[in-house]
């Protein structure tokens with residue numbers, strides 16, 4: 042081993058074994074995949090055992106809006122990868138996010154959320170929760186001072202997303218976690234971009250991690266899901282309350298699909314990281330690109346911070362251009378390999394082009410978001426060039 046064999050790369054290597062290996066499970070006759078337990082309910086041999094299950098509902102299989110063995114299997118695999126005590130899988134990323142937030146606030150509380158967080162998360166905080174008397178302040182998360190200015194005696198939650206998935210801004214997770222503890226607030230982070238492979242916020246002091254499983258973890262654009270991860274204490278509160286009472290559960294079929302995708306997560310992430318960096322660098326040298334937002338580029342203002350808290354990089358990034366929106370949409374239409382679509386995290390490359398006029402300093406510019414899939418990066422670069430040439434002839 043040499044000096045470049047860092048703790049981060051050791052952690053990355055270990056995940057290859059974590060996803061490939063399962064302990065022999067006698068219940069399943071050595072079945073190499075977890076079976077799909079297509080059950081709503083589970084029966085008991087005696088009333089004594091039935092009563093006992095109700096004394097610790099989260100540790101027994103009673104009803105699938107509680108525990109289902111296929112879903113439990115996926116939860117344990119995800120907890121191991123993320124370095125969390127417990128995980129709970131949900132029907133979607135938003136079911137996980139809204140449940141995690143609801144478990145952290147009560148009437149009259151105040152939330153601080155990063156201003157570039159995922160759109161529906163911001164809407165849940167700024168519109169939906171106001172009817173229960175919960176108020177949110179949105180801050181530029183790049184400086185801890187902005188949290189200090191926004192904090193109030195009733196602040197119960199810091200909601201983070203690092204990097205954000207539009208402009209790829211980071212928060213200093215160690216600083217945010219330490220400051221939140223000081224003021225008695227909980228921290229939640231949306232860790233979807235980095236995946237459990239490239240960022241483990243719990244080891245930096247964050248309380249709860251959420252992922253949209255729909256993206257990298259699922260990885261094949263074939264299912265919608267979400268997960269919350271954290272300490273046994275908080276996760277059991279969520280299990281009894283938001284999980285069982287709101288009922289946004291993940292089905293066993295989805296859990297089995299996701300479990301299959303998980304086998305290749307570290308391998309896929311390695312490919313996405315390499316290709317994403319190649320494409321980001323390629324675009325940063327194009328005359329029509331004014332800025333590429335990718336934390337892996339040394340031109341990113343928070344590149345060093347990223348290196349201190351991430352183990353690698355996702356392959357979703359954006360670039361800013363002064364070219365008109367119509368032209369960039371024509372370019373996007375002429376791309377062959379990049380499909381025009383929402384979401385990301387599958388095997389296929391994607392593109393969207395949007396106006397960026399609403400943000401101070403970006404008036405009149407266009408933002409293009411690219412998701413780099415599993416294709417040969419040389420094909421993707423050639424595709425970008427052919428589409429651009431065809432728009433300019």
Ligand SMILES: *Cc1c(COP(=O)(O)O)cnc(C)c1O
Nearest residue numbers: 133134135159206233253255266
């Ligand atoms: C997609 C996404 C979500 C929401 O997940 P769903 O599975 O669509 O509900 C949350 N955060 C980020 C960063 C996302 O990209």
